[in-house]
Amino acid sequence: MQQALRVPLSDVDVIDSAEIIGHAEAFRHARKPGVPPQPARPEVRGLPLVIHDLHKSFGDNEVLRGIDLEIPAGQFVAIVGQSGCGKSTLLRLIAGLDKPTSGTISFGEAAARPEDIRVMFQEPRLLPWARVLANVEVGLGRERKAAGAHERARRALEEVGLAEKRDQWPAVLSGGQKQRVALARALVSGPRLLAFDEPLGALDALTRIAMQRLLERVWADQTFTAILVTHDVAEAVALADRVLVIEDGRIAEDITVGLARPRERGSADLAALEGSILHQLLGPGMTG
Numbered sequence: 377m378q379q380a381l382r383v384p385l386s387d388v389d390v391i392d393s394a395e396i397i398g399h400a401e402a403f404r405h406a407r408k409p410g411v412p413p414q415p416a417r418p419e420v421r422g423l424p425l426v427i428h429d430l431h432k433s434f435g436d437n438e439v440l441r442g443i444d445l446e447i448p449a450g451q452f453v454a455i456v457g458q459s460g461c462g463k464s465t466l467l468r469l470i471a472g473l474d475k476p477t478s479g480t481i482s483f484g485e486a487a488a489r490p491e492d493i494r495v496m497f498q499e500p501r502l503l504p505w506a507r508v509l510a511n512v513e514v515g516l517g518r519e520r521k522a523a524g525a526h527e528r529a530r531r532a533l534e535e536v537g538l539a540e541k542r543d544q545w546p547a548v549l550s551g552g553q554k555q556r557v558a559l560a561r562a563l564v565s566g567p568r569l570l571a572f573d574e575p576l577g578a579l580d581a582l583t584r585i586a587m588q589r590l591l592e593r594v595w596a597d598q599t600f601t602a603i604l605v606t607h608d609v610a611e612a613v614a615l616a617d618r619v620l621v622i623e624d625g626r627i628a629e630d631i632t633v634g635l636a637r638p639r640e641r642g643s644a645d646l647a648a649l650e651g652s653i654l655h656q657l658l659g660p661g662m663t664g
């Protein structure tokens with residue numbers, strides 16, 4: 377069996393990054409002595425992603441039945457589909473949190489460090505016994521003991537507008553603030569691919585819109601590749617360059633959202649696109 381890359385952290389559960397389980401081969405390759413130095417990072421820092429004939433089964437339940445997908449560096453992709461269609465399973469495979477039954481996932485020609493891939497979930501998964509700044513430092517993985525870790529964590533908190541909460545305990549934060557800390561923890565290592573699994577699902581409507589704007593801003597600033605699993609088709613069309621609809625374990629629709637940013641929530645263009653995707657998801661006669 378392939379040896380997983382393991383880091384000596386007691387808090388690995390909350391990092392949920394590719395360094396924990398998967399993509400060990402890609403990282404080994406990235407570090408192999410004799411591999412020529414990579415060219416300076418291009419302007420867009422995101423990792424490109426290439427998925428070929430990806431299958432995933434749990435026992436005899438074949439959830440993913442042949443996913444083929446290319447995502448250019450820095451693209452923002454949303455994944456939607458009926459409950460149980462395999463969205464989170466696909467995201468977990470991309471993030472290296474689980475292994476495919478067959479098929480391949482690669483990151484183009486780019487070398488990937490373990491810190492290049494981060495995941496953010498619906499639950500913030502903060503350590504209750506650590507203050508906010510220390511929670512963000514957890515996202516640095518092995519680098520969290522290095523000089524400059526505090527400063528990097530402080531900058532990430534600033535990025536999400538929570539610099540003044542650095543010495544607070546997670547318990548005193550609101551749900552939206554906790555998710556912003558989780559976002560800072562995901563951003564602090566400078567990831568090149570961020571996988572979001574319904575990260576705003578538990579937030580109230582107004583906080584959710586504020587968080588969507590924050591996600592869009594950090595993505596535009598930092599140019600990572602973003603992959604967002606969401607139940608909210610309006611959120612998908614507001615944020616993504618491209619919306620994938622999963623059905624029967626395959627990509628049933630691959631829709632380019634060619635609308636300028638920032639997109640006006642409630643605009644006729646967004647509503648029309650949302651309506652046509654809902655129509656696909658629910659079938660005729662279900663969208664009113």
Ligand SMILES: Nc1ncnc2c1ncn2[C@@H]1O[C@H](COP(=O)(O)OP(=O)(O)OP(=O)(O)O)[C@@H](O)[C@H]1O
Nearest residue numbers: 434437439457458459460461462463464465466607
């Ligand atoms: N670790 C696991 N062991 C067994 N079955 C699993 C496991 N993870 C997922 N599944 C099954 O795979 C299928 C797809 O699950 P997944 O969570 O990917 O769906 P989803 O589209 O994200 O659903 P939802 O929108 O409800 O979150 C489901 O039938 C689920 O029960």
